[in-house]
Amino acid sequence: MTDYLPLWTKGYSAKSFGSDALAGAILAILLIPQAMAYALLAGLPPQMGLYTAIIPPLLYALLGQSAFVSVGPVALASLLVADAIGQSDLPPPEAAAIIAIEVGIVLLLLGIFRLGRLVNFVSEPALLGFTAGAAILIAVSQIPPFLGLDVPRSGTLPGAVQALWSAGAIHLPTVLIGAAVLASLLLADRYCAAGLWRLGIRPPFRLALVKSVPLLVISVAAFAALYAPDVATVDAPEGQVFTLTLPPLDPAPWLSLLGSSAVIAVIVFVTGTAVAKSLSSRRRRPLDTDREALAVGAANVAAGFTGGYAAGVSLSRSALVFDTGARSPLATAVAGAIVVPVMLFGGPALSMLPATALAALVISAVFGLVKVTEIKAVWQHRKVEGGVIAVAFLATILLGVQWGLVAGAAAGVLTFLWFSSLPRVTRVGAADGEDDVFRSTDRDEVTEDTTPVIVIRIDRSIYFGNVGHCETQILDILAQAKDAECLVLDMRAVNEVDASGVRMINRLFNNLEEKDLKVGFAALHEPVKDAICSSAKARMAPHFTTVKEGLEEMRALCGADQRSG
Structure with a gap:
């Protein structure tokens, strides 16, 4: 009862x-x-x-x-x-x-x-x-x-x-x-x-x-x-x-x-x-x-x-x-x-x-x-999201409450799609005195050069809306690194990869294979690893638990190739 x-x-x-x-x-x-x-x-x-x-x-x-x-x-x-x-x-x-x-x-x-x-x-x-x-x-x-x-x-x-x-x-x-x-x-x-x-x-x-x-x-x-x-x-x-x-x-x-x-x-x-x-x-x-x-x-x-x-x-x-x-x-x-x-x-x-x-x-x-306090905080955090506030506010007072909510919701979704379609793809390196801490070479002072290994971090899940951007950014970074022989993809921030993302990684392997550049993965989450390993080439590529391990192993691999050459 x-x-x-x-x-x-x-x-x-x-x-x-x-x-x-x-x-x-x-x-x-x-x-x-x-x-x-x-x-x-x-x-x-x-x-x-x-x-x-x-x-x-x-x-x-x-x-x-x-x-x-x-x-x-x-x-x-x-x-x-x-x-x-x-x-x-x-x-x-x-x-x-x-x-x-x-x-x-x-x-x-x-x-x-x-x-x-x-x-x-x-x-x-x-x-x-x-x-x-x-x-x-x-x-x-x-x-x-x-x-x-x-x-x-x-x-x-x-x-x-x-x-x-x-x-x-x-x-x-x-x-x-x-x-x-x-x-x-x-x-x-x-x-x-x-x-x-x-x-x-x-x-x-x-x-x-x-x-x-x-x-x-x-x-x-x-x-x-x-x-x-x-x-x-x-x-x-x-x-x-x-x-x-x-x-x-x-x-x-x-x-x-x-x-x-x-x-x-x-x-x-x-x-x-x-x-x-x-x-x-x-x-x-x-x-x-x-x-x-x-x-x-x-x-x-x-x-x-x-x-x-x-x-x-x-x-x-x-x-x-x-x-x-x-x-x-x-x-x-x-x-x-x-x-x-x-x-x-x-x-x-x-x-x-x-x-x-x-x-x-x-x-x-x-x-x-x-x-007012929360609105100011959003503006200070990110101006684009402040723009969402402005869109919702203006649509509400000019078009009415129903259209105001629709316009605000649409602006919020479009903002998310825009940012998710342009994930940050950056080269990282070890900070001075911290060989297990890796930061972006664009934003932080990184004194250690990882060449001939290049470590690139992708800061968002990979899906159909951003695969083109991710692929272009990776290739651009590699084009600037003329001495690169090995690539480690830091996948810590990648929580999901859809079918388009898997196809992009396949294309990347084919492209880099032609340039005789070896590719490995670091810090893969298990669901992402399962998705990526549906491709034979990605499955055969080396997988590392940490970026530090990947950097050391790939350096050794590059060195072995040079000695054998």
Whole structure:
């Protein structure tokens, strides 16, 4: 019977539940306003955000592994949903339900067939540029409600700027309330935790107070809106826990939304896995990414059938769960349970919340999506990968989020193919005083001349895309070494050789045999040795365990040939 229980139930106790209940209560304080704000970002009624905060965390608690992952509405997925439903003819709630179900199915397939590694083709630079561009679009999309304007939503930065330019006059009371909320949230995020620490307030109460600030600020804004003329407020929830919804069975809208759903699923999986791995590693807990895909996939399917929309993993809320000492995913389920009475009885109070205050909450939250330090580090490491960030960023803000992700992923793959097609092929020699250490003669001061033996190192696996470059570089180096009689190929960095690579080595043997130049291999990995030895000439060539051994043996061979000559 225990085999069917979630993994986290092993060793679970009443004390563990107490920790989870406290963490869940603190999480709910942040979750409720965020759920409503992100639903508005997605172009959906606020109640759909609250529905997404109830059932998906429970499904994750039953199937997931991480004790700290908070599944529910997130800003990035909400923006993608808004972009997708804006291109659909269906009513937004119906389109959002279809997207959630399709996202869930894609994630379930990734988990069932263990295909999660496929999303690794979205490189880190591509993701950095994409999320930074998406943060800009999220912030810009919240400017109209922040200013009290009613303008059509645009999925690109130029379209949004044009819509704002042609909009009417701003509503001053709305702007003042929104600006006050935004300033309060930013100042609280910067100074509140440190201020409470100086006052002697310690965790977990300090963290609970810090995370209560958004709800407190928005509540004060709601009170201020009572005395301000014509400040727009959000729609009241319907006063029920959730609604069992059946999306239309017509296959046409399902097919038209499938591409957008696949993009959302990739983003949900990539960002969610990164959050789960980061937090689990801090407690030295293993994480099965395929099981995570199953858990988040089931949560999304459930959201689609219960009035919610596509759910993701929130970094800020997950970090909060970690900091409050949660023991299991039940903490986020507790937070979802707290949302239930809010849905049932809190409608009149929630309907007083100003839309500008929730817009300010979203704007304050997206600053974390622009990872300036990491972007700078990539630029300093390699400018070409910095270019991938730029491509993903510009494509996202100019073409929209879906094309931004595609362009970023394509740029990342093309960058990899470009570098892998031009591996470093260099002559190496023994460093002065270190006869067992061999370095490139191009980059390091190498005082020992290995002539009549030439040692050439190939610094990447050999495959069809780089065999021509490898062959040309080897022949060029040998052409410059007029006194060379023997060649040792240093294969330490070659982890794989495909059929094209084997044919290239065959050609090389034929070419050098005509020039009466002997060839040997050093430091071959066994799989590479098996592949190369499928050729008779390569199999008969000498193989050495180390470069030093190869150099000494080939020198002796050259010397023996000279003596016999």
